[in-house]
Amino acid sequence: xxxxxxxxxxxxxxxxxxxxxxxxxxxxxxxxxxxxxxxxxxxxxxxxxxxxxxxxxxxxxxxxxxxxxxxxxxxxxxxxxxxxxxxxxxxxxxxxxxxxxxxxxxxxxxxxxxxxxxxxxxxxxxxxxxxxxxxxxxxxxxxxxxxxxxxxxxxxxxxxxxxxxxxxxxxxxxxxxxxxxxxxxxxxxxxxxxxxxxxxxxxxxxxxxxxxxxxxxxxxxxxxxxxxxxxxxxxxxxxxxxxxxxxxxxxxxxxxxxxxxxxxxxxxxxxxxxxxxxxxxxxxxxxxxxxxxxxxxxxxxxxxx
Numbered sequence: 001x002x003x004x005x006x007x008x009x010x011x012x013x014x015x016x017x018x019x020x021x022x023x024x025x026x027x028x029x030x031x032x033x034x035x036x037x038x039x040x041x042x043x044x045x046x047x048x049x050x051x052x053x054x055x056x057x058x059x060x061x062x063x064x065x066x067x068x069x070x071x072x073x074x075x076x077x078x079x080x081x082x083x084x085x086x087x088x089x090x091x092x093x094x095x096x097x098x099x100x101x102x103x104x105x106x107x108x109x110x111x112x113x114x115x116x117x118x119x120x121x122x123x124x125x126x127x128x129x130x131x132x133x134x135x136x137x138x139x140x141x142x143x144x145x146x147x148x149x150x151x152x153x154x155x156x157x158x159x160x161x162x163x164x165x166x167x168x169x170x171x172x173x174x175x176x177x178x179x180x181x182x183x184x185x186x187x188x189x190x191x192x193x194x195x196x197x198x199x200x201x202x203x204x205x206x207x208x209x210x211x212x213x214x215x216x217x218x219x220x221x222x223x224x225x226x227x228x229x230x231x232x233x234x235x236x237x238x239x240x241x242x243x244x245x246x247x248x249x250x251x252x253x254x255x256x257x258x259x260x261x262x263x264x265x266x267x268x269x270x271x272x273x274x275x276x277x278x279x280x281x282x283x284x285x286x287x288x289x290x291x292x293x294x295x296x297x298x299x300x301x302x303x304x305x
Contacts, residue, residue: 008050008051009050009072011083013043013047014076014079014080015033015080016029016033016040016047017055017072017076018073019032019033020040020056020063021065021069021073024062024063025062025063026041026044026063044056053068054066054069055069055072056069097126097128098126098127099128099130099149100130100149100150100287100288101131101132101148101149101150102130102131102132102149102151102152102291103131103132103133103136103142103150103151104139104151105136105151105152105154105205106204107202108171108202108251109251109276110131112251112298112299113131116295117129117131119294119298120290120294123290124287124290129291132148135147135148137205139151139152139153140156140159140279143158143279143280143281144158144159144163150278150280150288150291151278151279151280152168152277152278152279152295153165153276153278154208154211154274154275154276154277155205155211156279158279162281163281164279164280164281165277165279166277166278166279168277168292168296169276169296169299170273170275170276171249171250171251171276171299172249172250172266172271172272172273172274173212173248173249173273173274174248174249174250174266174272175189175194175245175246175247175264175265175266176239176245176246176248176256176262176263176265177242177262177263178239178241178242178262179261180242181245181263182197183265184263184265188265188267188268189266189267189268190267190268191216191222191267194245195224197244197245198225198227198243198245199225199227199245199247200227200229200235200238200243200244200245201226201227201228201229201235201246201248202228202229202230202232202235202248203228203230204228215272216267225244227244232248235248239262246262249274251300254300278292
């Protein structure tokens with residue numbers, strides 16, 4: 001940290017200069033500053049000597065600021081106001097620590113969320129952020145019971161009107177295949193392509209599985225061969241071995257695309273975007289607004305082929 005510069009003028013000098021500029025003479029400034037006229041004259045001379053420039057021209061009509069004096073006057077008022085604000089904030093009690101427990105409905109967000117929370121703690125030291133991983137499988141119920149303060153949701157729906165819900169962002173679900181896989185040469189995938197090859201994915205809530213089927217197949221309900229694996233590396237290795245098509249969030253897929261040789265594909269209908277929302281109880285502190293802004297600004301993105 002760079003130390004502040006040593007100054008030659010003091011706060012009392014600034015108050016003196018402002019009073020003299022307004023009064024015009026040492027005699028008129030004396031009662032304002034509760035000093036005698038000779039004391040004010042000596043204080044002005046002392047300030048000018050320490051600064052090394054004349055701040056006022058002495059004329060028959062009174063004191064007239066020099067160019068240097070005008071520059072000091074222009075900065076004196078905002079400087080004194082800033083000092084007053086600093087003193088007022090120092091006298092105020094420190095804000096009480098605010099503890100926020102939050103959970104994500106999908107584990108994929110934990111690939112980048114911890115770093116966002118770390119940065120937010122640095123900018124808001126009074127905010128205590130804690131991940132409540134034990135409520136990942138049922139975030140809405142935990143929020144409604146008051147066991148957590150914030151839930152990041154994909155498909156979960158609130159049932160209580162007093163809770164607040166706001167849109168956050170979307171992440172894209174991408175399909176990964178080996179470069180030698182039959183689907184790798186296709187510009188985009190059709191829904192029927194997913195029926196012809198095993199789908200490799202992580203374990204997902206039932207509601208999210210329903211969302212995926214509705215979003216991809218509409219009213220049709222084809223029987224898919226789905227392999228749910230708990231470890232991302234296993235999904236990627238099976239995709240490399242051409243044992244299926246991996247379905248992963250771009251947050252998980254992104255770091256592997258450029259070093260694993262896998263190819264990411266979209267559906268012909270366009271990106272498969274999964275909407276995220278933030279849900280919480282009413283908040284008047286502004287902390288949750290800051291949390292939402294930080295989340296939106298920090299979402300990683302991946303480009304697919």
